[in-house]
Amino acid sequence: MWRLLRNCKATWTVTALKLQSKQLSSATRPCIQPFNDINAEFLDFRDHVFDLDNGGTLKASILQLSRDTHVFMLCYLHIVMDGISLRTFLGDLNQSYVSPGVSQPASQYLDYAIAESKQLKGQAIKDDLKYWKQQFETPVDCLPLLPFSRVQSRPPLSISKSFTARAFIKKETVARVKECSRQSGSASFHFYAAALQVLSSNSLMVHLTNCASALLMQTGTTTDISTPLDSN
CATH class of the missing domain: 3.30.559.10 (Chloramphenicol acetyltransferase-like domain)
Structure with missing residues (x-):
């Protein structure tokens, strides 16, 4: 003990x-x-x-x-x-x-901090920074307003706030979404993200693959939600 x-x-x-x-x-x-x-x-x-x-x-x-x-x-x-x-x-x-003595103590916070400090001074982080600087050398254009927007322009914000929009879906629809997600080997989140991507892409007439990929990167999955899902 x-x-x-x-x-x-x-x-x-x-x-x-x-x-x-x-x-x-x-x-x-x-x-x-x-x-x-x-x-x-x-x-x-x-x-x-x-x-x-x-x-x-x-x-x-x-x-x-x-x-x-x-x-x-x-x-x-x-x-x-x-x-x-x-x-x-x-x-x-x-x-x-x-099994006493078999398992070794795992890395602790101090070990992780030392390893991270060494990594930030290595070549790998330099290569990563170079890559992302190339990716964002040209600033990405802001998304246009949706056609059903109530305002004509986006006012500049002095502070950042979050907004949550809530919508309730019928349980029958939820069941179909879960079944479709199961068949495609993904989670329900990916289905809803794909629906949001299609809505935004069709309404704004822009390609949002990068936006959808960013959502997937946050979930740690490689599922391609840009592929149209089976409507059945």
Whole structure:
């Protein structure tokens, strides 16, 4: 446990960990008794007050139900770990018991920062900058206004604000969109992005492949939504 905590950056801010072990199984106890003890331990965790002044942000218990059955309970302050961190922590904990010494500690934030700093000084980033400077050597024209726009020009903005337009689609249509997306090996987002691309392209009479590709780059997929989808 202590070795795992040393390798887990999420717990490096902790200077005190209360770890206790309790044996709940007994030949004289009813079978239901251990589970009552587990509930009592859970209630104790719920009412636990963390000693923040002394770094006490974690509390753990190992409850022994039998020789081969144990219950591991972990109580921690919300600033120490989130849900994803807890899943990683429990996975590493299981690995340390199943195959101790096999897995090596993963790269931490400091390692990543050092690697990124070296990358920014290397040739790869210079080649990337050169490429994108060539791509944007000629500024891209602004999209024209849609024909159904209520204004005739775009006023200059002094501040940036976001706008959200909401529309409700019938559940039957949503089901057809999901089925079409499944058949094309894409997600529903790609279908809606393609519909937006077609609407904008037909209304503005401009080619928006680059715009659609930018949307796909943000989702980490290579699906080509510029290809017309089956209307069925």
